[in-house]
Amino acid sequence: MIEPRIRFKDPYIELAHGSGGKASRRLIEGLIAPILGNPSLEDAALLELGDIRLAFTADSFVVKPLRFPGGSIGELAVNGTINDLAVSGAKPVALLVCLIIEAGFPGEALRAELEAIQQAAQRAEVGVVGGDTKVVEHGKADGLYVSTSGIGLVDRRVSLSAQSVRPGDRILLSGPIGDHGITILLARGELDLEADLQSDTRPVWPLVAALIDAAAPGLRWMRDPTRGGVATALNELAREARLGLRIYEDRIPVRDEVRGACEILGLDPLHIANEGQLIAIVAPEHADAALEALRAVPGGTAAALVGEVVESPGGVVYAVTGYGSSRVVDMLVGDPLPRIC
Incomplete structure (x- = not known):
């Protein structure tokens, strides 16, 4: 069955349109993409230049607060961008970084974020090769916004797409979910809750490289589940592949x-x-090797096989509970969380 085209009829843009859930999908697929000629909606666009295959991506970061346990907007901008390249099967090579600075922003705070960008790029072995800077009126930018572009070299051993996913394939998760979103929520100080928690922001290329080395022929699809979380990423896959996805709640870290x-x-x-995890779909005969490879990477010891791809119901993600019952897992609806990236 061909899915009907999404139409954007909302009279105004609201915060929910940036949450990564259903409202975001309406905005992007119903308004932005059709007008711009339906560009790639994947994490990165793939470009063929002779014998070289490149991945190209862009991102913007408007997180509040700018600094939080485990990271800051500068580090997040680097990791978030190179992770979109990594889950496209590309080794990140270079970044452009653009800054939108609010008048009155402290110079030392800007220095701290520039150092965070430099250190994160250095850890990921990626060069910051250019960018742009703009300053806007006081009260117009929450201090600092960061916009990035990244380019990477695609590993020829993999060709990742939703169309390559098959019934029986396994769903792997690289580690515990939800750390980043809840850390940001608590860091805003608007809730009377305390937790010893920090963001999981980190580059996922070491995990991806291990997966490619161990299971390249069986590696079907990957995604870093940022805005909208694991539920939204899996729903996007189920819709594109027109297959069902079954996950087990008691296996999800x-x-x-x-x-x-x-x-x-x-x-x-x-x-x-999440800002430092990935989902991978792997052919069943390669699943054990892929899981072992993830767990061998520092920070990947909690990786788990959390589900499988099924024939039907097509386009649906459902979770099996520890009691054997099941529930449909839909995309995020509304805007229950603050700006997290």
Whole structure:
């Protein structure tokens, strides 16, 4: 069955349109993409230049607060951009960084974020090769916004797409989910909650490189589940592949602090943003090797096989509970979380 075209009929742009859920999908697929000629909606566009295959991506970061446990907007901008390249099967090579600075922003705070950008890029072995700077009126930019572009070299051993996914393929998750989104929520100080938690922001290329080395022939698709979390990423895959995805809730790694905060706030950990994890779809005969490879990478010891691809119901993600019952896992609806990236 051909899915009907999404139409954008909302009279105004609201915060929910940036949450990564259903409203974001309406905005992007119903308005932006058709007018711009339906560009790639993947994490990165793939470009063929002779024998070289490049991945090209762009991102913007408007997180509040600018600094939070485990990271800051500068580090997040680097990791978020290179991770979009990594899950496209590309080794990140270079970044452009553009700054939108609010008049009155402290010089020392700007220096700290520039150093965070430089250090994060250095850790990821990626060069910052250019960019742009603009200053806007006081009160117009929450201090600092960062916009980035990144380019990477695609590993020829992989060709990743939703169309390559098959029933029986396994769903792998690289580690605990929800750390970043809940950390940002608590860092804003608007809730009377405390937790020993920090953002998971980090480059995922070491995890991707290990996956490619161990299971390249069986590696079908990857995504870093940022805005909208694991639920949105898997729903996008199910819709594009027109297959069902079955996950097991008791296999999904979630820290007690994240689970507790979600229970208090009425949130689903599957909808919470991550900035240092990835989802991989792997052919069944390569799943064990892929999982072993992830767990051998520093920071990947909690990687888990959390589900499988099924024939039907097509286009649906559902979770099996520890009691054997099941529930449909939909995309994020509304805007229950603050700006997290």
